[in-house]
Amino acid sequence: MPTKKNSSTRLILSITLCGAALIASYAMSLAANHKEKFWVLAHPIPAGTQVKNEDLVVESVALGQTSSQYISAQENPVGSISRRQLQVGELLARASITNDAQSLTHQEVSLNLRKVDLPLATEVGEVVTIFQVHDAKNGEKTEPTRHIASGVAITSIDRKGSNFGGEVAVTVSIDREIIPDLLDATTSGRLVIVRSNG
Numbered sequence: 322m323p324t325k326k327n328s329s330t331r332l333i334l335s336i337t338l339c340g341a342a343l344i345a346s347y348a349m350s351l352a353a354n355h356k357e358k359f360w361v362l363a364h365p366i367p368a369g370t371q372v373k374n375e376d377l378v379v380e381s382v383a384l385g386q387t388s389s390q391y392i393s394a395q396e397n398p399v400g401s402i403s404r405r406q407l408q409v410g411e412l413l414a415r416a417s418i419t420n421d422a423q424s425l426t427h428q429e430v431s432l433n434l435r436k437v438d439l440p441l442a443t444e445v446g447e448v449v450t451i452f453q454v455h456d457a458k459n460g461e462k463t464e465p466t467r468h469i470a471s472g473v474a475i476t477s478i479d480r481k482g483s484n485f486g487g488e489v490a491v492t493v494s495i496d497r498e499i500i501p502d503l504l505d506a507t508t509s510g511r512l513v514i515v516r517s518n519g
Contacts, residue, residue, distance in 0.1 A: 356381040358394035359412055365446030366407040367474035367494040369426030372418060374399050382412070390414055406474070409446065428497045429476055430504070433488045438513045439478075447475050447516055451493075451503065455510040469506050470499045 363378045379394045392398050392413045401418040402425050443449065450471045455464040479490040491514070495503060506512060 356383045357388060359384070359388075360392045360394060360396075360398060362407050362409050362411050362413060364476075365409055365474070366403045367427055367448075367476070368403055368405045369424060369496075370403050370429075370474075370494050371425060372398050372401050372403060372413075377413065384412075390416070392418075406448070426496055427474075427494045428500060429492050429494050430500060431490060431492045432503075432507065432512060434491055434512055434514065436480075436487065436489055438511060439489050439491060440514065440516050443475060443478065443514060443516050445475050445478055449473050449475060449493075449517075450515045451506075452513045452515060453506040453510050454513050464510070467506070469503055469512070470495055472496070 358379050358381050360377045361380045362376060364376045366372060366376055377398070384391065392415060398413055398418055401420055402422075404417055404419055404424065407413070407417060438454075451469040451473055453467040453469055455466075457463045474494040475491060476494050477490075477492040
């Protein structure tokens with residue numbers, strides 16, 4: 322027959338274990354829902370491009386054990402270089418950026434295009450192809466269309482001028498080795514943007 326003392330001891334032990342389980346569960350719940358501030362992409366960033374202040378916003382998210390994989394708001398990633406194409410709304414991961422200057426493979430170039438040479442549905446963040454086209458003049462033989470660059474990311478579009486039937490100002494991020502060819506192509510003919518339907 323169990324003594325009264327043993328019964329009391331078991332009761333106290335059971336209450337203690339139950340209380341500990343509740344506290345542990347509550348602590349785990351708090352940890353899981355604990356939000357911290359991290360950098361999130363406000364604009365798309367092409368691969369090989371420097372991260373700018375306007376590309377980022379701070380948001381509070383609960384990441385738990387994976388939080389160390391992302392850049393917190395207490396750190397400053399501005400000036401770092403993207404290793405890959407970064408999309409709007411994604412958290413800035415440590416593995417997605419580097420401070421190695423050799424990774425800066427792309428630079429931004431501004432272009433003025435005719436309204437009809439930029440598809441209306443083109444949006445910032447899209448990756449497009451650029452061609453050079455020469456129009457026929459006075460019955461002269463035209464030069465063949467020339468491919469200038471593929472994998473070109475659109476970083477800004479200003480269509481204000483197109484309201485009056487004029488030009489569209491477009492800024493692109495392009496491999497810096499192709500920039501001389503692109504600039505040469507602006508001196509004759511016209512540039513045409515071709516976007517993918519995919």
